[in-house]
Amino acid sequence: MADSNTIRLRVFSLNCWGIRYLSKHCRERYAMIGELLSREEHDIVLLQEVWSEKDFLCLKRKLSSTHPHSHYFKSGVIGSGMATFSRHRIHDAFLYRYSLNGYPYMAHHGDWFGGKAVGMVILNIGSLAAHVYITHLHAEYSREKDSYLPHRVVQAWELQQFIRHTSSGADLVILAGDLNLHPQDLGNRLLRTYTGLRDSYTETAKFDGCEDGITLIADNPFINPKELCPFEKGIRIDYILYKGSGRVSIQCESLSTTKGSVPDHPFPYSDHEALSAELQLQTLTQQAGGDETRGKLAELVDIVTEARTEVKVGLYCAERMRYTAARTGVMGLALLLLELAIAAVPWLALGADQPFPRASFYLLGVLCFAILITTFLLYIFYTMEVKSLQGAEDQMRLAVGSLQERLRRFPLAQPLNPLCRPPDRQDPCPLEPEE
Amino acid sequence: MADSNTIRLRVFSLNCWGIRYLSKHCRERYAMIGELLSREEHDIVLLQEVWSEKDFLCLKRKLSSTHPHSHYFKSGVIGSGMATFSRHRIHDAFLYRYSLNGYPYMAHHGDWFGGKAVGMVILNIGSLAAHVYITHLHAEYSREKDSYLPHRVVQAWELQQFIRHTSSGADLVILAGDLNLHPQDLGNRLLRTYTGLRDSYTETAKFDGCEDGITLIADNPFINPKELCPFEKGIRIDYILYKGSGRVSIQCESLSTTKGSVPDHPFPYSDHEALSAELQLQTLTQQAGGDETRGKLAELVDIVTEARTEVKVGLYCAERMRYTAARTGVMGLALLLLELAIAAVPWLALGADQPFPRASFYLLGVLCFAILITTFLLYIFYTMEVKSLQGAEDQMRLAVGSLQERLRRFPLAQPLNPLCRPPDRQDPCPLEPEE
Numbered sequence: 001m002a003d004s005n006t007i008r009l010r011v012f013s014l015n016c017w018g019i020r021y022l023s024k025h026c027r028e029r030y031a032m033i034g035e036l037l038s039r040e041e042h043d044i045v046l047l048q049e050v051w052s053e054k055d056f057l058c059l060k061r062k063l064s065s066t067h068p069h070s071h072y073f074k075s076g077v078i079g080s081g082m083a084t085f086s087r088h089r090i091h092d093a094f095l096y097r098y099s100l101n102g103y104p105y106m107a108h109h110g111d112w113f114g115g116k117a118v119g120m121v122i123l124n125i126g127s128l129a130a131h132v133y134i135t136h137l138h139a140e141y142s143r144e145k146d147s148y149l150p151h152r153v154v155q156a157w158e159l160q161q162f163i164r165h166t167s168s169g170a171d172l173v174i175l176a177g178d179l180n181l182h183p184q185d186l187g188n189r190l191l192r193t194y195t196g197l198r199d200s201y202t203e204t205a206k207f208d209g210c211e212d213g214i215t216l217i218a219d220n221p222f223i224n225p226k227e228l229c230p231f232e233k234g235i236r237i238d239y240i241l242y243k244g245s246g247r248v249s250i251q252c253e254s255l256s257t258t259k260g261s262v263p264d265h266p267f268p269y270s271d272h273e274a275l276s277a278e279l280q281l282q283t284l285t286q287q288a289g290g291d292e293t294r295g296k297l298a299e300l301v302d303i304v305t306e307a308r309t310e311v312k313v314g315l316y317c318a319e320r321m322r323y324t325a326a327r328t329g330v331m332g333l334a335l336l337l338l339e340l341a342i343a344a345v346p347w348l349a350l351g352a353d354q355p356f357p358r359a360s361f362y363l364l365g366v367l368c369f370a371i372l373i374t375t376f377l378l379y380i381f382y383t384m385e386v387k388s389l390q391g392a393e394d395q396m397r398l399a400v401g402s403l404q405e406r407l408r409r410f411p412l413a414q415p416l417n418p419l420c421r422p423p424d425r426q427d428p429c430p431l432e433p434e435e
Numbered sequence: 436m437a438d439s440n441t442i443r444l445r446v447f448s449l450n451c452w453g454i455r456y457l458s459k460h461c462r463e464r465y466a467m468i469g470e471l472l473s474r475e476e477h478d479i480v481l482l483q484e485v486w487s488e489k490d491f492l493c494l495k496r497k498l499s500s501t502h503p504h505s506h507y508f509k510s511g512v513i514g515s516g517m518a519t520f521s522r523h524r525i526h527d528a529f530l531y532r533y534s535l536n537g538y539p540y541m542a543h544h545g546d547w548f549g550g551k552a553v554g555m556v557i558l559n560i561g562s563l564a565a566h567v568y569i570t571h572l573h574a575e576y577s578r579e580k581d582s583y584l585p586h587r588v589v590q591a592w593e594l595q596q597f598i599r600h601t602s603s604g605a606d607l608v609i610l611a612g613d614l615n616l617h618p619q620d621l622g623n624r625l626l627r628t629y630t631g632l633r634d635s636y637t638e639t640a641k642f643d644g645c646e647d648g649i650t651l652i653a654d655n656p657f658i659n660p661k662e663l664c665p666f667e668k669g670i671r672i673d674y675i676l677y678k679g680s681g682r683v684s685i686q687c688e689s690l691s692t693t694k695g696s697v698p699d700h701p702f703p704y705s706d707h708e709a710l711s712a713e714l715q716l717q718t719l720t721q722q723a724g725g726d727e728t729r730g731k732l733a734e735l736v737d738i739v740t741e742a743r744t745e746v747k748v749g750l751y752c753a754e755r756m757r758y759t760a761a762r763t764g765v766m767g768l769a770l771l772l773l774e775l776a777i778a779a780v781p782w783l784a785l786g787a788d789q790p791f792p793r794a795s796f797y798l799l800g801v802l803c804f805a806i807l808i809t810t811f812l813l814y815i816f817y818t819m820e821v822k823s824l825q826g827a828e829d830q831m832r833l834a835v836g837s838l839q840e841r842l843r844r845f846p847l848a849q850p851l852n853p854l855c856r857p858p859d860r861q862d863p864c865p866l867e868p869e870e
Binding site for chain 2: 071072073074076077079089090091092093094095096099115120161162165166168358359362363365366369370373377384387388390391394395398399405
């Protein structure tokens with residue numbers, strides 16, 4: 001198989017769970033990860049939850065000989081937590097921060113402070129331009145009552161938009177990270193169908209790892225199996241996705257995951273399992289034809305419509321919350337004004353003999369002040385959320401309209417690639433996942 | 436000149452100054468703008484500062500027959516203010532919100548609440564895919580003491596990144612908007628040199644408008660000439676930029692600006708002048724050769740280095756401000772603890788006969804509380820600013836390194852296009868402004 005046109009590319013992805021002083025055995029685990037990476041010498045390493053830049057710099061020093069090129073994506077209050085190491089020169093880096101990412105007052109979930117984003121690095125592999133994406137979407141804290149679902153759907157929407165629009169010039173596209181999405185979740189279908197990215201787990205010729213490719217396993221000592229409920233064994237939420245282009249075809253030769261324990265070490269690398277994919281790139285001399293059908297286009301319409309419904313639900317909730325914040329704020333203001341009126345006009349108090357008690361007066365003032373500040377901040381925050389959801393919904397409406405129009409024009413008997421611009425470019429479709 | 440391969444495209448751009456209840460004659464001016472647009476029937480209309488969605492919807496109704504396609508970009512607390520109307524079908528829309536955009540506590544400047552961004556719409560013009568960008572950068576409130584300069588440089592950096600990475604598949608690229616940058620400002624040079632976008636004012640065959648193409652003129656009744664100081668006549672900060680591709684060559688046939696007053700109306704359309712460009716697109720059968728030189732690459736290194744210095748200055752200021760916020764917060768906390776200690780241990784007060792006065796006690800408590808809240812929010816905000824500036828600086832460092840390496844490899848005697856991927860694609864450069 002291997003000839004001069006074939007390149008082997010090894011990609012590694014791991015959510016490192018690297019919260020200093022909070023994650024268990026953080027320092028030791030980073031040392032283990034560093035060891036693994038310098039031993040294995042993957043071409044591209046994509047790490048999530050490297051929350052501390054110090055840890056990134058420490059890894060960078062350790063990997064300076066095996067992975068001379070690296071980039072750490074900065075975003076939000078704490079950072080995006082995303083780091084990439086490469087054996088190939090990184091030429092360009094770009095970051096897109098998701099417009100929605102949880103709530104600042106849900107501090108115990110912490111996602112908002114992380115500034116979740118998708119990062120892109122462009123590197124040359126031989127004569128090929130590889131666009132490599134890394135991301136980490138908002139966590140799912142409850143499968144049944146997932147209040148963050150609209151946020152995650154918008155993130156998946158923006159992720160596919162970003163990848164689609166920035167990868168037209170790429171010979172190959174790789175996306176890895178913790179998507180916090182099950183394989184058949186809406187966001188995952190949206191991402192894969194729109195971009196044409198293929199899942200290395202379902203496509204691989206050889207697999208060695210946890211059953212069903214799960215990456216958050218019940219056997220991991222850092223995991224509380226109750227949190228995985230109702231999935232007893234675990235869930236698959238970490239991915240390495242890829243696609244080629246007219247110039248390169250890609251096959252996934254093998255995929256492996258770590259399996260919880262690490263030989264000669266008392267604990268695993270992280271609470272997530274690591275993914276390691278070996279991709280075989282074959283440079284093509286001929287432009288590859290499209291392999292998509294009318295059905296694919298119809299499927300896309302369905303998925304985007306489903307996503308739009310989900311976003312509308314989120315929009316309804318956000319608008320309701322904003323209304324509640326505004327109402328509470330008005331009540332706080334009314335209370336404050338009432339209090340000021342009482343202070344200004346003493347006879348309004350319960351009587352000259354019983355003046356309004358001073359301590360209560362000031363305490364009430366503090367309360368009103370706190371209510372006003374909090375509701376004002378919440379109102380601003382919910383307004384931003386509403387705008388972001390409306391923006392995503394507008395984009396989705398536009399996309400559905402455009403897809404439906406193309407579907408109507410699509411000849412029923414001709415199963416050509418509707419997502420690709422045809423060779424004569426008579427109909428340049430800006431929505432194509434592959435060029 | 437005009438043959439079957441030639442398409443004429445008319446582009447319109449205006450900063451509408453549409454702040455409801457604050458901007459003078461807002462409703463009347465929108466009516467005038469609507470009239471102008473439905474009469475002139477430009478192919479693409481790009482409006483900024485349409486802050487109210489109601490005004491957008493009103494324009495949309497008015498232009499439904501001449502411009503059936505439209506998109507309003509939502510972002511931030513108030514919105515991005517950006518709207519686009521088109522005679523050609525809009526297939527896709529995408530928004531990139533700048534990571535930095537002023538300060539929320541500078542409410543009188545208001546930029547932060549606007550959620551400044553760059554919006555992209557993709558439309559088909561005949562068989563051509565046009566990527567049309569609209570943006571509005573942070574305003575410059577003082578030429579001498581411009582505290583927002585690092586923010587505007589980062590915005591220009593992100594703008595060029597976004598355009599460069601999302602336009603590889605485009606046949607033609609158009610960017611219009613209020614850049615709040617003079618023609619030779621750092622951000623402007625960064626944008627034009629990196630993307631290869633051409634300025635319709637300097638390139639046009641025919642110009643009809645204000646002297647030197649200025650778009651913020653002293654003669655405009657809505658403008659306070661003092662604010663333009665030291666530029667007596669006015670400044671040029673609104674632009675229509677464009678570039679073609681290997682498939683299309685573009686010439687600017689004519690450019691016109693409004694000149695302050697409008698016939699039969701008592702006041703102008705806005706405080707900015709409108710731009711109207713007529714572009715001639717010529718579809719090419721041959722791939723156009725590169726026309727860039729080694730000098731261009733060296734110029735780019737200089738500009739990015741200058742931008743990096745500017746960002747570093749901003750980073751220093753932001754870090755200093757964050758430190759001040761932290762220090763003030765610690766002082767507030769110490770005061771609060773002291774007060775609580777006084778309350779808990781009565782003998783700490785000035786004496787049993789003179790207990791700590793209640794009113795002062797509560798007032799001091801409120802003060803401490805306010806200081807703590809404010810400094811906490813400021814600390815979070817400055818941390819986000821620091822991260823964004825660091826992120827931009829990292830990207831710039833990477834870019835300079837990559838450019839310098841290509842400069843070193845560039846043969847001195849061979850003035851080929853260093854920013855273009857050569858036809859044999861032996862060296863896929865991800866930084867090319869044109870493909």
